[in-house]
Amino acid sequence: MSGGEQKPERYYVGVDVGTGSVRAALVDQSGVLLAFADQPIKKWEPQFNHHEQSSEDIWAACCVVTKKVVQGIDLNQIRGLGFDATCSLVVLDKQFHPLPVNQEGDSHRNVIMWLDHRAVSQVNRINETKHSVLQYVGGVMSVEMQAPKLLWLKENLRETCWDKAGHFFDLPDFLSWKATGVTARSLCSLVCKWTYSAEKGWDDSFWKMIGLEDFVADNYSKIGNQVLPPGASLGNGLTPEAARDLGLLPGIAVAASLIDAHAGGLGVIGADVRGHGLVCEGQPVTSRLAVICGTSSCHMGISKDPIFVPGVWGPYFSAMVPGFWLNEGGQSVTGKLIDHMVQGHAAFPELQVKATARCQSIYAYLNSHLDLIKKAQPVGFLTVDLHVWPDFHGNRSPLADLTLKGMVTGLKLSQDLDDLAILYLATVQAIALGTRFIIEAMEAAGHSISTLFLCGGLSKNPLFVQMHADITGMPVVLSQEVESVLVGAAILGACASGDFASVQEAMAKMSKVGKVVFPRLQDKKYYDKKYQVFLKLVEHQKEYLAIMNDD
Numbered sequence: 001m002s003g004g005e006q007k008p009e010r011y012y013v014g015v016d017v018g019t020g021s022v023r024a025a026l027v028d029q030s031g032v033l034l035a036f037a038d039q040p041i042k043k044w045e046p047q048f049n050h051h052e053q054s055s056e057d058i059w060a061a062c063c064v065v066t067k068k069v070v071q072g073i074d075l076n077q078i079r080g081l082g083f084d085a086t087c088s089l090v091v092l093d094k095q096f097h098p099l100p101v102n103q104e105g106d107s108h109r110n111v112i113m114w115l116d117h118r119a120v121s122q123v124n125r126i127n128e129t130k131h132s133v134l135q136y137v138g139g140v141m142s143v144e145m146q147a148p149k150l151l152w153l154k155e156n157l158r159e160t161c162w163d164k165a166g167h168f169f170d171l172p173d174f175l176s177w178k179a180t181g182v183t184a185r186s187l188c189s190l191v192c193k194w195t196y197s198a199e200k201g202w203d204d205s206f207w208k209m210i211g212l213e214d215f216v217a218d219n220y221s222k223i224g225n226q227v228l229p230p231g232a233s234l235g236n237g238l239t240p241e242a243a244r245d246l247g248l249l250p251g252i253a254v255a256a257s258l259i260d261a262h263a264g265g266l267g268v269i270g271a272d273v274r275g276h277g278l279v280c281e282g283q284p285v286t287s288r289l290a291v292i293c294g295t296s297s298c299h300m301g302i303s304k305d306p307i308f309v310p311g312v313w314g315p316y317f318s319a320m321v322p323g324f325w326l327n328e329g330g331q332s333v334t335g336k337l338i339d340h341m342v343q344g345h346a347a348f349p350e351l352q353v354k355a356t357a358r359c360q361s362i363y364a365y366l367n368s369h370l371d372l373i374k375k376a377q378p379v380g381f382l383t384v385d386l387h388v389w390p391d392f393h394g395n396r397s398p399l400a401d402l403t404l405k406g407m408v409t410g411l412k413l414s415q416d417l418d419d420l421a422i423l424y425l426a427t428v429q430a431i432a433l434g435t436r437f438i439i440e441a442m443e444a445a446g447h448s449i450s451t452l453f454l455c456g457g458l459s460k461n462p463l464f465v466q467m468h469a470d471i472t473g474m475p476v477v478l479s480q481e482v483e484s485v486l487v488g489a490a491i492l493g494a495c496a497s498g499d500f501a502s503v504q505e506a507m508a509k510m511s512k513v514g515k516v517v518f519p520r521l522q523d524k525k526y527y528d529k530k531y532q533v534f535l536k537l538v539e540h541q542k543e544y545l546a547i548m549n550d551d
């Protein structure tokens with residue numbers, strides 16, 4: 001290189017596997033997205049509460065999007081690759097071929113998705129053991145975690161799946177194995193979804209007590225006995241075969257992965273907030289709550305010492321930011337709930353026609369429609385007599401009760417576009433009220449949160465963002481890059497490449513504040529009342545259940 005010439009740019013590829021699609025981005029050292037691509041992935045729901053995917057379909061989608069984002073780039077400038085994904089369970093046989101997770105024996109469908117609730121009886125039995133590992137998942141294990149799903153496979157698909165299985169992967173770890181041939185698991189997946197302890201490792205007594213002593217007997221080889229921190233470089237990097245699949249050069253660094261919500265957390269939580277008038281300026285990073293809002297919402301709060309929050313997952317050590325404990329609150333369906341409410345309404349076809357005619361998304365159309373009908377009052381006041389309890393897929397936090405159901409009160413006989421828009425608004429508000437409920441539980445246990453950092457698909461919806469600010473009374477920070485989860489995945493690749501000394505350093509350099517949305521404090525009294533009603537709804541639901549169960 002001649003004297004005046006600048007060093008060539010260094011790039012990283014981040015791949016994010018969400019519930020509905022796979023996304024990839026080419027990201028530079030300062031966290032700027034230079035290229036983006038996405039691709040839908042297949043989902044099957046063979047029975048109610050059974051949700052399945054295909055690891056081959058997901059890998060093929062990863063290849064399509066990665067090839068797209070590196071087009072026209074000198075591949076030598078790509079220094080690292082990072083994956084994040086939903087915490088779904090991938091099952092492979094001893095030769096790493098897919099095994100069926102269904103009664104039909106369809107081995108293409110070898111992934112039990114994170115939102116699958118088939119293992120209710122298994123999780124109830126696990127919770128009855130009161131084993132000490134449960135303290136580290138909020139006191140109650142969720143049916144969405146891996147232990148109940150594994151037990152379900154053993155009890156229901158013994159011959160076709162369980163006896164033949166050689167490898168059970170969390171989806172993020174499946175992807176890093178596929179890229180490198182290294183079966184090491186990420187500390188993030190094992191700690192958050194598999195009861196592994198960063199300090200003590202596996203607890204033999206737990207697996208024996210729940211009837212999965214098989215794992216202990218073979219020294220956990222099927223579920224992982226080599227564990228690496230997220231961002232650590234795996235083996236010799238990308239294998240020649242995976243390099244061909246992805247359109248990259250063999251040998252580039254590949255990182256130990258993260259669950260998608262955790263990658264979102266890394267992508268937003270470390271940003272330099274100076275100059276934005278935020279209360280968290282000059283305060284420890286523990287005053288920030290990252291909320292990753294996609295199909296589900298995940299509320300990621302970190303602390304220096306472990307905090308035990310009943311009904312909120314964790315505390316998990318080093319599962320997101322190294323050296324910090326993590327509590328993870330969550331709502332199992334948020335984006336999926338909004339889509340469900342809107343698509344199931346009688347006025348949905350009319351909405352589609354009108355939004356298409358204006359070249360708008362249905363949500364942009366609904367937001368402008370609400371602005372039209374609100375007249376002089378704030379838009380949020382349109383739901384004075386319409387209230388929603390959002391647990392259509394059970395409550396993840398802070399009640400940790402999967403039997404809870406959704407509720408709507410205040411329905412009228414008309415079903416026009418105004419009704420649809422107001423029901424949509426009430427649903428968005430219910431999700432934000434649920435976030436307030438989670439924050440209050442976290443604060444009661446010792447967290448001190450002042451600022452929300454939102455990312456994920458729903459953070460593109462200005463109404464969703466404003467309602468989170470108004471209802472929690474906290475400012476909401478949006479990142480410069482809308483696709484912050486991909487910045488988190490790229491941070492992993494950047495760490496694996498050795499270009500940054502630590503995850504913290506990469507976070508500080510690559511995540512940036514874009515926009516800040518402040519709460520409209522003049523509306524506080526109204527939202528406090530909505531919150532009062534919100535809490536009454538679940539109280540009433542429990543009363544109805546007690547009446548119906550009374551002999």
Ligand SMILES: Nc1ncnc2c1ncn2[C@@H]1O[C@H](COP(=O)(O)OP(=O)(O)O)[C@@H](O)[C@H]1O
Nearest residue numbers: 018019020021294295335363456457458460461
């Ligand atoms: N521009 C947008 N406006 C409103 N909602 C959006 C927008 N983009 C995505 N969403 C919503 O976000 C949700 C999906 O978010 P995403 O982060 O893509 O999910 P996942 O990671 O689970 O695949 C969907 O419910 C979708 O309707």
Ligand SMILES: O=C(CO)[C@H](O)[C@H](O)COP(=O)(O)O
Nearest residue numbers: 018019086087261294295296
């Ligand atoms: O359990 C989770 C994180 O711990 C997430 O809810 C799950 O991974 C799905 O994520 P998304 O809503 O982004 O598809």
